[in-house]
């Protein structure tokens with residue numbers, strides 16, 4: 001198992017508040033790793049720390065063996081880590097096509113191939129190519145946000161709660177698309193929707209009160225009623 005992204009004993013504050021106390025996990029290449037945990041546990045802050053958006057005060061983060069802790073976000077992104085934030089980060093006044101174009105770091109054959117692949121996966125984006133991003137449905141916005149991160153040659157995608165606020169049928173579509181992307185890129189997913197997470201995740205970590213408290217294979221967690229109840233409130 002290669003160590004692709006390694007997060008080790010990370011601590012982080014937001015202003016005067018201690019938010020992350022001790023976060024440790026690794027993301028193996030080619031897998032979908034899921035961060036689970038109740039509201040406010042520290043999942044989003046963990047992703048932001050990896051991206052250099054929330055300063056880390058202790059611990060280390062390495063990507064492909066190189067230290068990336070507290071580097072500037074654009075330098076971390078340039079290493080090949082794409083981030084789909086919870087609020088999706090799309091431009092509401094730009095069309096779908098413009099949103100895609102602005103996101104592209106390179107315009108070459110490889111990017112074109114990736115663009116064609118993702119548009120086949122999300123035909124709605126093709127259909128609404130000239131529509132402003134702000135006029136898309138919640139699911140379409142999520143698809144656009146994921147596509148913007150995917151279109152670059154990113155080796156790792158961090159995706160924050162892609163199911164948030166979406167109808168179950170749309171969640172299924174997004175889940176299915178992430179499942180297909182898994183063949184082509186490594187994914188670190190934050191997800192509250194356990195059904196979604198368990199359908200696509202290989203490995204899980206549970207974050208509780210700013211600490212990683214449990215880890216394992218997703219198919220084991222599905223059978224573990226005690227753990228599901230204790231940390232995720234699922235009975």
Ligand SMILES: Nc1ncnc2c1ncn2[C@@H]1O[C@H](COP(=O)(O)OP(=O)(O)OP(=O)(O)O)[C@@H](O)[C@H]1O
Pocket residue numbers: 014015017019037038039040041042043044045046192
């Ligand atoms: N800007 C901020 N100022 C102060 N506290 C914050 C700020 N942003 C987040 N927090 C706090 O940090 C903690 C972790 O928040 P975070 O968003 O990382 O949790 P989460 O696990 O992603 O939760 P959710 O599933 O609800 O999105 C929460 O207690 C939250 O209130």
